[in-house]
Amino acid sequence: MTTAVWFRKNLRVHDNAALTAAADAKQILPLFCLDPAWATPVTVGPNRCRFLLESLEDLDATLEAKYGARLHVVVGDPEQTIAKLFKEGTVTDIVFEGEVCEPRELELEQRIMKAHPQATMLPSTHLLYDIDEALTKGNPPTKMPGMVKLAGKLGAPAKPLPAPATLPPTAPVTCTLPTLQSLGYDSIIKDAAYGVKGGETSGLSRLREQMGRENGSWARAFEKPKTTPASWAGDSPTTLLSPYVAFGCVSARMFYAELKQVYAKGAHAQPPTSLLGQLYFREMSSLLGRFHGASFDQQPSAVCKDIDWDADAEAAKRLHAWDEGRTGYPLIDAAMRQLREQGWIHHLARHAVACFLTRGDLYVHWQRGRDVFDRDLLDADWAINNFNWLALSGVAPWSPPFFRVYNPVPTVTSSLNVRDPQGLYVDRFVPELKGLPAKHKYAPWLAPLSDLNKAGVKLGVSYPRPLVDHKTRSKENIARFKEAQRRAKEAKEAAAPSSKKRKAGA
DNA sequence: GGATCCGTTGTAGCT
DNA sequence: AAGCTACAACGGATC
Numbered sequence: 001m002t003t004a005v006w007f008r009k010n011l012r013v014h015d016n017a018a019l020t021a022a023a024d025a026k027q028i029l030p031l032f033c034l035d036p037a038w039a040t041p042v043t044v045g046p047n048r049c050r051f052l053l054e055s056l057e058d059l060d061a062t063l064e065a066k067y068g069a070r071l072h073v074v075v076g077d078p079e080q081t082i083a084k085l086f087k088e089g090t091v092t093d094i095v096f097e098g099e100v101c102e103p104r105e106l107e108l109e110q111r112i113m114k115a116h117p118q119a120t121m122l123p124s125t126h127l128l129y130d131i132d133e134a135l136t137k138g139n140p141p142t143k144m145p146g147m148v149k150l151a152g153k154l155g156a157p158a159k160p161l162p163a164p165a166t167l168p169p170t171a172p173v174t175c176t177l178p179t180l181q182s183l184g185y186d187s188i189i190k191d192a193a194y195g196v197k198g199g200e201t202s203g204l205s206r207l208r209e210q211m212g213r214e215n216g217s218w219a220r221a222f223e224k225p226k227t228t229p230a231s232w233a234g235d236s237p238t239t240l241l242s243p244y245v246a247f248g249c250v251s252a253r254m255f256y257a258e259l260k261q262v263y264a265k266g267a268h269a270q271p272p273t274s275l276l277g278q279l280y281f282r283e284m285s286s287l288l289g290r291f292h293g294a295s296f297d298q299q300p301s302a303v304c305k306d307i308d309w310d311a312d313a314e315a316a317k318r319l320h321a322w323d324e325g326r327t328g329y330p331l332i333d334a335a336m337r338q339l340r341e342q343g344w345i346h347h348l349a350r351h352a353v354a355c356f357l358t359r360g361d362l363y364v365h366w367q368r369g370r371d372v373f374d375r376d377l378l379d380a381d382w383a384i385n386n387f388n389w390l391a392l393s394g395v396a397p398w399s400p401p402f403f404r405v406y407n408p409v410p411t412v413t414s415s416l417n418v419r420d421p422q423g424l425y426v427d428r429f430v431p432e433l434k435g436l437p438a439k440h441k442y443a444p445w446l447a448p449l450s451d452l453n454k455a456g457v458k459l460g461v462s463y464p465r466p467l468v469d470h471k472t473r474s475k476e477n478i479a480r481f482k483e484a485q486r487r488a489k490e491a492k493e494a495a496a497p498s499s500k501k502r503k504a505g506a
Numbered sequence: 507g508g509a510t511c512c513g514t515t516g517t518a519g520c521t
Numbered sequence: 522a523a524g525c526t527a528c529a530a531c532g533g534a535t536c
Contacts, residue, residue: 142533143513225515272514281514348515355516394531401531404516415515478529485531511535521525 001026002171004085006033006096007071008105008248009126011055012200013062015160015251017122018095023164029091029171030063030071032056033078039183045376046185047343051198055247057177058199066163069170075178079111086116090171095120100131101290102382103297128157128252128283131290140287142303142398144272147280160253192378193342194236196243203244204254210239211258219259220268222275229346230418230425232338237346239275242379245282252279282384289383297386299367300488305395307484309358309365318362321467322353323372325430328464329408330442331418332356334429341429343378348416351392352406358393359481360405361473366393394481402481405474409443418442432463 003025010016011032022028034056039049060071074081085091094112098121099105113119123130134140134154141147180188196206211219219239227237244250259275262268271277289296292303300306309315321327325336335349345353350373356362357369370389374380387398394402410418418425423441427434433444435455440447445459445466452459459465 145513146534223514274514277514351515397532398513399531400513400516401529403529403531406515407517411517413517415517417515482529509536512533513531517528519526521523 002029002091002093003027004029004031004082004091004094006031006082006094007059008096008099009246010097010248010251011059012203012249012251013059013066013163014200014204015125015254016097016163017125017161018097019167020161020164021095021120021122023167025093025095025168027171028069028168029085029173030059030069031082031085031094032059032071032073033081034073034075034178034183035078036075036183037077041185043375045340045343046180046188047192047341048376048378048380049183049185050180050188051192051196051243051343051378052247053177053180054198055200055249056198058201058249060177062200067167067170069167070173070175072173072175073177074175075183078108079115082112083115090173093118093120095122097122097124097126100124100126100286100383101293101296103294125161125251125253126248127286128256128279129154131287134283134287135291140291141284142288142396144277144280144284147284148271151280151283157253157256160251160257191342192243193232193338193344194240196240196344196378198243198247198249200244200249203241203249206239206244207241207250207255207258210241211262216262216265219262219275220266223269223273224278224347225273225415225417227346227348228417228419229335229349229352230420231346232342232425232428240344243344246379246381252282255279281387282381285381285383285387288387297367297370297382299365299395303396303398304390305485306488307359307393307395307481310363311365315362315364318467319357319364319368321464322357322362322364322369326464326467327356327362327408328445328466329356329470330423330426330430330433330444331410331416332408334426337429339373339376343376345377348418350388352408352416354389354392355406356408358389359402359477361408361468361470361477363473363477363480366390366395369393402485403478405478408470430463433457 003022005018005022005028013019056073063069063071094116099109113121137150137153141150231237245252256279271280295301325333327333332353335345335353339345354369357364358366366389370385373385390396391399406416407414410416423438426441433441436444436447437451444457457463
């Protein structure tokens, strides 16, 4: 009698409902299914895959040290892997946590439950709140005041489950962890942003380190818009805990519990900008993702206007240049190159590149950008990624007004808050501009020819000229967006006339 | 049911 | 230097 404990987005021993439930089993098989269809270099970048493998390695080590158990990692289709384990008699039972909203995972678990009726699917520990309970309180909020109100109704999140004291013996299985090479990755990037390494061990130690930063006053004072996107090393501007939370190395409830302790010791910032606000945004994204289901990542939908994004060969070229950091706008290019190299960029850099790709400059479909983020971000999360691309491209009810476009050339007053007078961020990620005077670093096309020559910069050759002219393009795009919106409204009105129309007609 | 309020993060130009 | 305004104007929640 062996119970498989299927690890999914909970790569940890703390706050793990499945592992906790397995404490009563006769024998267990800790299991992770690595779907090779998921982990391809095209869909999941090497850095993100590396973080996963490190997390699995750490989980295996923790299981062995704490319980004398080992993690059985199988590279293959999860459904088939589990079916085979049952068929061979390796396992007789399975326990796992349900997914909160990602459609492919929800579909997968439905197939598993159908094929193995004895399986136990437990409520997820992925969020602060039980998602089903949260959704009984009405439609999920789309703005932070609504989320704060909902949190008030739901009360304090449950305390994180402690790691089990003991576990039953592990089934005797030999297993070796896959490597990036064995999964078909050839460009192996070793250094993530700020050296974040996957796994519960480094995740929990990073959590404690960040909560203890400046004796807790840093976490209490934290306000995201005040941090700068021109960051890549040294003290991180944000906690950089998001990759750990995304893969479940650190549970949101554990994060919340530690944060509450720090908050208890003094005055602290409030949502939306505070650290708690960040956990609330994550919660809100998942609630909305669950509520809208598979349409959440589509256009058009109940939460996505039908905008006529460019989709011709020219647009494909612009997308490619954006993806590779060759737009000719150093801020955009530095951020996109950092994303590839480090698997992380600051929140405001995400705003800058997302606005630039979509409504601001290139007028490319937000789904294209979303897929690039999904590939490269260590903290990629289906609900959060879609929520934010819907927001930044201007199509969602929770979007900022579409005509508020970020300037890709940082200024002192810009809300992108770049604050990089020496242009060090550009130097680090766009080294071909290194010799330029600092004042031209973010707009090399404005530099006098003598400066360009001195720096060895040949615009259009060693570094691209601006792909589009921001001032004229953003104006045109705003007009196009407005027109698309007007058409959509008209179509809606024609389908279901409202009293407004009658009034207008009278 | 209509009016009003407000939303984590716009920019440029002015005082 | 912080704070105002013009630009052009969405849509959900609330009263």
